[in-house]
Amino acid sequence: MPEHIGEVIAAATTEFQVQVYELHNTPPLGSLVKTADGDVKIYALVAAAETGSIDPGRQPIARGQEETDEADLFHHHPQLSQLLRTTFRALVLGHTTQSLLRHYLPPRPARVHGFVYLCPPEEIREFSQPLDFLHPLISVPGQDEIIAAFLRRAASTYLEPETFLLGAGKELAILLADQPQRLNALLKRIKP
Amino acid sequence: MTEEEFFLSSHPASLEEPQRLGMVVSGSLSEGLEVKLDGSVSVEAVRSGRLVAVQGQNQRFLGQITDVRLAAIDRLLTVTPPDVADPFIAQVVTGTSTYGILKVIQSLALSSSGIEEAKTIPGHFSAVTEASAADVEMAYGTEDARHFYIGNPLDMEVHLHLDLKRLVERSSGVFGKSGTGKTFLTRILLVGILQKADAVNLVFDMHDEYGWEGSQEGGARVKGLKQLFPDQVAVFTLDEESSRRRGVSTDFVVQIGYDEIEPEDMATLRETLNLTERGLDAIYELGEKYGRNWLNTFFQEDNRTLQEALGERAEVAIGTLRALRLSLNRLKSLHFLVPHAQDDSVKRVLTLLDARKNVVLEFGRYRDNSEAQVLVANLLTRRIHEHYVKRKESARGDQEGPVPLVITIEEAHKFLSPQVASQTTFGTIAREMRKYNVTLLVVDQRPSGIDPEVMSQIGTKLACLLDNEADIEAVLAGTPAKGELKKVLSKLGSKQQALVLGHAVPMPIAFDVRDYGTPQSYAELGFGSWELKQKAQSNISDLYGD
Ligand SMILES: Nc1ncnc2c1ncn2[C@@H]1O[C@H](COP(=O)(O)OP(=O)(O)O)[C@@H](O)[C@H]1O
Ligand SMILES: [Mg+2]
Numbered sequence: 067m068p069e070h071i072g073e074v075i076a077a078a079t080t081e082f083q084v085q086v087y088e089l090h091n092t093p094p095l096g097s098l099v100k101t102a103d104g105d106v107k108i109y110a111l112v113a114a115a116e117t118g119s120i121d122p123g124r125q126p127i128a129r130g131q132e133e134t135d136e137a138d139l140f141h142h143h144p145q146l147s148q149l150l151r152t153t154f155r156a157l158v159l160g161h162t163t164q165s166l167l168r169h170y171l172p173p174r175p176a177r178v179h180g181f182v183y184l185c186p187p188e189e190i191r192e193f194s195q196p197l198d199f200l201h202p203l204i205s206v207p208g209q210d211e212i213i214a215a216f217l218r219r220a221a222s223t224y225l226e227p228e229t230f231l232l233g234a235g236k237e238l239a240i241l242l243a244d245q246p247q248r249l250n251a252l253l254k255r256i257k258p
Numbered sequence: 259m260t261e262e263e264f265f266l267s268s269h270p271a272s273l274e275e276p277q278r279l280g281m282v283v284s285g286s287l288s289e290g291l292e293v294k295l296d297g298s299v300s301v302e303a304v305r306s307g308r309l310v311a312v313q314g315q316n317q318r319f320l321g322q323i324t325d326v327r328l329a330a331i332d333r334l335l336t337v338t339p340p341d342v343a344d345p346f347i348a349q350v351v352t353g354t355s356t357y358g359i360l361k362v363i364q365s366l367a368l369s370s371s372g373i374e375e376a377k378t379i380p381g382h383f384s385a386v387t388e389a390s391a392a393d394v395e396m397a398y399g400t401e402d403a404r405h406f407y408i409g410n411p412l413d414m415e416v417h418l419h420l421d422l423k424r425l426v427e428r429s430s431g432v433f434g435k436s437g438t439g440k441t442f443l444t445r446i447l448l449v450g451i452l453q454k455a456d457a458v459n460l461v462f463d464m465h466d467e468y469g470w471e472g473s474q475e476g477g478a479r480v481k482g483l484k485q486l487f488p489d490q491v492a493v494f495t496l497d498e499e500s501s502r503r504r505g506v507s508t509d510f511v512v513q514i515g516y517d518e519i520e521p522e523d524m525a526t527l528r529e530t531l532n533l534t535e536r537g538l539d540a541i542y543e544l545g546e547k548y549g550r551n552w553l554n555t556f557f558q559e560d561n562r563t564l565q566e567a568l569g570e571r572a573e574v575a576i577g578t579l580r581a582l583r584l585s586l587n588r589l590k591s592l593h594f595l596v597p598h599a600q601d602d603s604v605k606r607v608l609t610l611l612d613a614r615k616n617v618v619l620e621f622g623r624y625r626d627n628s629e630a631q632v633l634v635a636n637l638l639t640r641r642i643h644e645h646y647v648k649r650k651e652s653a654r655g656d657q658e659g660p661v662p663l664v665i666t667i668e669e670a671h672k673f674l675s676p677q678v679a680s681q682t683t684f685g686t687i688a689r690e691m692r693k694y695n696v697t698l699l700v701v702d703q704r705p706s707g708i709d710p711e712v713m714s715q716i717g718t719k720l721a722c723l724l725d726n727e728a729d730i731e732a733v734l735a736g737t738p739a740k741g742e743l744k745k746v747l748s749k750l751g752s753k754q755q756a757l758v759l760g761h762a763v764p765m766p767i768a769f770d771v772r773d774y775g776t777p778q779s780y781a782e783l784g785f786g787s788w789e790l791k792q793k794a795q796s797n798i799s800d801l802y803g804d
Pocket of ligand 2: 437440441
């Protein structure tokens, strides 16, 4: 098992919030992550990450005017990394039961404090076939950036990335038949 | 034979998986199927006329593409088109948001029990593929004693065969614009009939293309029937001089005596000779009075004498006789007409036909002479037909009657126009079908000029490209799915492609006509693989006596 990168700090059926152990160190947008709930593995896509104060009541303040180097700033104020945290939202895309991949929501949300792992390339490839996961993703507006990021990433795990992207493009063309402009923009983002 | 060789021989390359084209998305028995083309298949790669197979649950259907159309999954897409300048986007949208729709008329159902007319349609999403070689062979037969290779279905490697025994059961027609390959196709059919139809041909070869040799575009010569089958073909000519000049070996020079021309023959010449109603009446009067000698007498006597002689029976105005003389004098320029022929050409033709020899009549210098064509073709055909009727009627129940005869006639509208079809023997033959063992093979570039009633009696039609609406209509009149076939017919190549429909085929099919004119084509025509095999077989039997 690879090392976990963070843990679930809030969970709903369709998404969960992850805090990463290392400040600023979120997986790239569109990465595939997983967390376990007993036998059930839950897969999710990294969306909207943010870094902010641990205490929602207290805003960080600027402290680096005297410093010449950003890294020095954290060095001189070690408490800062304790007061700040980096989190990201993960969109649930599917799960496995009895080690079978399902491209739909798991029966229960992820467990808070569940460990979160980055999926290795083989697992991404496995997950990205068939392309059924696109349907729920598309139906929520405003996520096209993430969809494109994931598809590009997934493509890079294939021997023939173009073929994968073409198939994905065709799937999108059918799903977005009534939104030609959105389709156009999305296709431009994934074209090899 | 090694195992590998065996495998190869039992799996010829032509039997490889046919390509999938798409799936059925809607349709009806009467209007055909709509097939959504798979994205991986380019719309430009499918063409109307092509044979396809549809795999239903229990049956396999065979049909023909009649139309190809573009469709978009959503109307908006045609308003805000995707950015197809980008090759990736173009590739994505073809077959998905935009796709091809094929119109397919399905006409045959193939099942383990054989082929039959399709009486139902395949279900939604049934897979549509190119028809396989096996499909074509199952529906149209393979080379054998009665099936003859006439070409290849459009875009397919497999041989298409025509059942020639069925072809000659009824009259048939070859149509198409000038220069589309009618004569070439007809020559191929004649070669086939000669070998496989158990019938004998009489060809009125108006333009000297069938007997000894014909010409190809560009001037090269192609072999006629006599060169390919010297023992089975006799060439007659109306113009010995022209034959000699062309170095053609002819078997007989036709002469027709004035005393062989009957008043009925003149009726068919009414238009070409500009005969008036009165003139024609006068001819019948002359016939009544002088019998076989009416024309000789007419040319020997002057108008006064004739008027007096006829006066016993009927009043004939001197003006009528004068006009008639003007018309009939034109016959004198036809040098094959003589007062009395030494030799009975018709009898010669009949004797040859009875001996199963095929007869081609060349017209030589009369190639563009309508009088000669109409007179000779009608006169010969009338007498041959009379003979056949007599023979057939005297044949007792258990006898078959004379060898079936196929009369080939180019420029058929001259003999079968609505004005003359009721008077000519050709019209009679077409209408009475094969009652007397005589059928027609009409060749014409203007089928709309042929009497519709005659057209409706034509069993098998082979149509090359036609672009005149009336001609297309004439060829397809009475055909099921006429509208769909129209599209196929008007999209044929400008030469050497044809659509065959009717009596001799289980369903209409468009095909590339086999080549004619190369040494290889002659070799294949004379001795198709089937004949070769038969021959080899009989040689073996001869050798070993089994
Ligand atoms: N089956 C064929 N094989 C070879 N050439 C052909 C064939 N059909 C047509 N052609 C070519 O097309 C030309 C026109 O054909 P032809 O039969 O004379 O047309 P049509 O009789 O319809 O006027 C021929 O001279 C020949 O060059
Ligand atoms: Mg011709």
